[in-house]
Amino acid sequence: MIQVVRNSVKENQLSNPNLIPNELVEEFITKRGTGFVCEIDDTIVGFSIVDFIENNVWALFLLPEYKGKGIGKKLHQLILDEYFSKTQKTIWLSTETNSRAELFYKKQGWKNVGFHGEEIKFEMSFKDWKK
Numbered sequence: 084m085i086q087v088v089r090n091s092v093k094e095n096q097l098s099n100p101n102l103i104p105n106e107l108v109e110e111f112i113t114k115r116g117t118g119f120v121c122e123i124d125d126t127i128v129g130f131s132i133v134d135f136i137e138n139n140v141w142a143l144f145l146l147p148e149y150k151g152k153g154i155g156k157k158l159h160q161l162i163l164d165e166y167f168s169k170t171q172k173t174i175w176l177s178t179e180t181n182s183r184a185e186l187f188y189k190k191q192g193w194k195n196v197g198f199h200g201e202e203i204k205f206e207m208s209f210k211d212w213k214k
Contacts, residue, residue, distance in 0.1 A: 091146050108132070111141050118142075119161045121154050131158040133166045133174070140176040143184075150183070159191055163212055171209040177202035 111132050112118045118132035129145035140162060145155050166174055177199035178184040185203055189195070192214065193205035 091144075116141065117165055119158055119165075121145075121149075121158060123149070129154050129158055131162040133162045135166070135169065138170070138172050138174050140174065143176075155187060156191070159187075163207070167209055167212050173206050173208045175199075175204060175206045177204045179203075 111134055115136045116132060116134040118130055120127050121129040128149045129143075131143040132141045133139070134141040143155065143158055143162065145158075163174070175196070176188065176193070178188065180201075180203045188205050192211055193207050194211070196204050196206045198204055
């Protein structure tokens with residue numbers, strides 16, 4: 084079901100969805116990091132995954148019809164709380180430029196530090212998270 088949510092997003096789409104098979108998602112949740120899901124009426128409507136090895140937010144996606152309801156903010160908060168409960172290292176993420184996600188992360192206090200490939204790169208320090 085996580086793949087359904089990921090593939091429903093119109094921005095930040097993968098050019099080839101097969102690049103993220105279920106086995107890779109499982110590895111990120113069980114071996115590299117952890118994740119959270121939001122379920123409404125037995126349906127996963129959003130999820131977030133943090134990678135403790137690369138110190139980054141690997142994924143945060145919502146079904147489009149659930150945007151603007153505070154679910155993304157809660158998943159974001161949960162993933163950062165989990166990350167910073169285990170380390171004080173700066174965390175990073177990248178996202179498509181000029182996207183809803185870019186605006187979302189700016190509003191959440193992430194700092195633009197340049198680019199990661201063709202995507203905009205953001206970082207958040209432990210100090211900034213504590214604010």
